[in-house]
Amino acid sequence: MSGVNDIRSTFLDFFKNNGHEVVPSSPLVPHNDPTLMFTNAGMVQFKNVFTGIEQRPYSMATTSQKCVRAGGKHNDLDNVGYTARHHTFFEMLGNFSFGDYFKEQAISLAWELITKEFGLPKEKLLVTVFHEDEEAFNFWRKIAGLPEERIIRIATSDNFWSMGDTGPCGPCSEIFYDHGDHIWGGPPGSPEEDGDRFVEIWNLVFMQYEQISADLREDLPRPSIDTGMGLERVAAVLQGKHDNYDTDLFRRLISASVDLMGVKAEGEQRASHRVIADHLRSSAFLIADGVLPSNEGRGYVLRRIMRRAMRHAELLGAREPVIYKLLPVLINEMGRAYPVLTRAEALISETLKLEEGRFRKTLDRGLTLLDTASADLKEGDSLDGETAFKLYDTYGFPLDLTQDALRNRGIHVDLSGFQDAMRRQKEEARAHWAGSGDKAAEKVWFELSEQHEATEFLGYETEKAEAVTL
Ligand code: ATP
Ligand code: MG
Numbered sequence: 057m058s059g060v061n062d063i064r065s066t067f068l069d070f071f072k073n074n075g076h077e078v079v080p081s082s083p084l085v086p087h088n089d090p091t092l093m094f095t096n097a098g099m100v101q102f103k104n105v106f107t108g109i110e111q112r113p114y115s116m117a118t119t120s121q122k123c124v125r126a127g128g129k130h131n132d133l134d135n136v137g138y139t140a141r142h143h144t145f146f147e148m149l150g151n152f153s154f155g156d157y158f159k160e161q162a163i164s165l166a167w168e169l170i171t172k173e174f175g176l177p178k179e180k181l182l183v184t185v186f187h188e189d190e191e192a193f194n195f196w197r198k199i200a201g202l203p204e205e206r207i208i209r210i211a212t213s214d215n216f217w218s219m220g221d222t223g224p225c226g227p228c229s230e231i232f233y234d235h236g237d238h239i240w241g242g243p244p245g246s247p248e249e250d251g252d253r254f255v256e257i258w259n260l261v262f263m264q265y266e267q268i269s270a271d272l273r274e275d276l277p278r279p280s281i282d283t284g285m286g287l288e289r290v291a292a293v294l295q296g297k298h299d300n301y302d303t304d305l306f307r308r309l310i311s312a313s314v315d316l317m318g319v320k321a322e323g324e325q326r327a328s329h330r331v332i333a334d335h336l337r338s339s340a341f342l343i344a345d346g347v348l349p350s351n352e353g354r355g356y357v358l359r360r361i362m363r364r365a366m367r368h369a370e371l372l373g374a375r376e377p378v379i380y381k382l383l384p385v386l387i388n389e390m391g392r393a394y395p396v397l398t399r400a401e402a403l404i405s406e407t408l409k410l411e412e413g414r415f416r417k418t419l420d421r422g423l424t425l426l427d428t429a430s431a432d433l434k435e436g437d438s439l440d441g442e443t444a445f446k447l448y449d450t451y452g453f454p455l456d457l458t459q460d461a462l463r464n465r466g467i468h469v470d471l472s473g474f475q476d477a478m479r480r481q482k483e484e485a486r487a488h489w490a491g492s493g494d495k496a497a498e499k500v501w502f503e504l505s506e507q508h509e510a511t512e513f514l515g516y517e518t519e520k521a522e523a524v525t526l
């Protein structure tokens with residue numbers, strides 16, 4: 057049985073032995089792409105290498121990349137605690153070919169790694185290909201010897217990757233593991249595919265075209281490979297667990313959380329411990345990479361993650377800052393692979409403690425208000441936008457925290473009512489502004505403050521800014 061640290065090094069060593077350069081993870085704040093909230097895939101640091109803008113002294117690379125998916129196009133925040141396979145922070149293992157090997161070798165390396173190095177049984181594996189990609193279909197037949205019914209043709213954009221409206225693009229092929237029929241879920245392409253029975257472990261992207269304009273696509277002279285495998289998901293498979301949160305690293309984090317809170321990870325409390333373990337990781341790694349909680353942009357996404365964890369700690373009975381006390385356990389688990397975490401320990405600890413202290417002041421009163429306002433609501437009802445806005449504005453509850461708090465009861469938040477309340481407040485502020493007498497300056501002030509608030513919601517709404525993902 058291999059631990060997460062061994063699985064990571066087995067992957068990197070395998071590709072190193074096959075001629076790949078082992079490249080360190082890039083930071084979570086992408087330095088080469090201001091439009092992207094956080095690094096959310098292994099290819100992000102190589103974006104300019106794929107397009108040819110940047111040259112590297114190697115044509116094949118392998119990485120274990122820190123990723124955060126808690127905003128924009130890939131937002132998995134709401135899934136965490138409730139699915140077996142999603143995290144806000146995870147590690148993506150990848151191998152890359154920059155105009156070197158292509159489809160046949162990518163499939164052959166992937167198959168060798170998972171069936172020989174990792175020893176996964178062939179009968180548990182199935183793959184998808186893009187419906188027009190006969191080549192990939194035939195390589196899977198030839199190399200893996202998979203029967204035709206376990207090579208599923210998919211016609212949706214799930215199996216066609218593109219970097220943006222223009223630039224490199226191509227079909228992809230995803231590898232799934234079947235955890236068995238005791239778990240709900242169907243194979244990819246079926247109506248039940250969102251279940252947790254068939255879990256996607258690896259995505260192979262075949263960059264073979266260049267999109268020149270909306271209706272012009274050309275063959276790339278030297279096609280490339282980009283792959284991403286979720287370390288936590290493959291660890292679950294290799295450790296005979298169905299659930300990422302039952303793997304060695306998460307078990308140790310969760311058991312520390314159980315000891316600290318004195319509440320078992322069972323029943324309704326299970327999700328809370330999972331949320332705390334997951335959000336501790338994303339918060340710690342984001343702070344280590346220089347993000348601090350704030351009211352806009354990246355800092356606001358971090359604040360949302362931290363406050364969501366804090367509400368779950370409160371659900372488990374915490375009445376004073378506690379999450380920072382779990383940090384040494386995380387550093388013990390991951391500090392060797394990511395020394396940046398160890399170096400930033402004091403900063404992370406202090407930031408967690410401060411934010412918890414700050415939020416504690418209003419958390420209880422906010423929750424009391426929420427309880428009162430939602431007491432008479434039933435499943436399918438909505439909480440009025442006015443209350444959600446008051447929680448946001450006066451008590452510091454990010455919108456998704458309020459949504460998460462009502463989720464178990466099947467209650468939604470009236471989003472347009474929330475936006476209305478926010479707009480009204482701005483108008484009132486404007487009307488009541490006694491003013492300095494300088495109309496031009498006032499206009500600038502209000503415009504600036506409105507722009508500033510608009511950015512707070514980037515994390516919920518920005519879709520187009522995040523085209524650059526696997
Ligand atoms: P899913 O369909 O399960 O949400 P995805 O298709 O969005 O996954 P990709 O963008 O293809 O995922 O990312 C490559 C790999 O990274 C996936 O095959 C999976 O193993 C892993 N992965 C993606 N999102 C997460 C997440 N939120 N938590 C953990 N692992 C993830
Ligand atoms: Mg996804």
Ligand code: MG
Pocket residue numbers: 214256
């Ligand atoms: Mg998928």
Ligand code: MG
Pocket residue numbers: 230256259
């Ligand atoms: Mg995928």
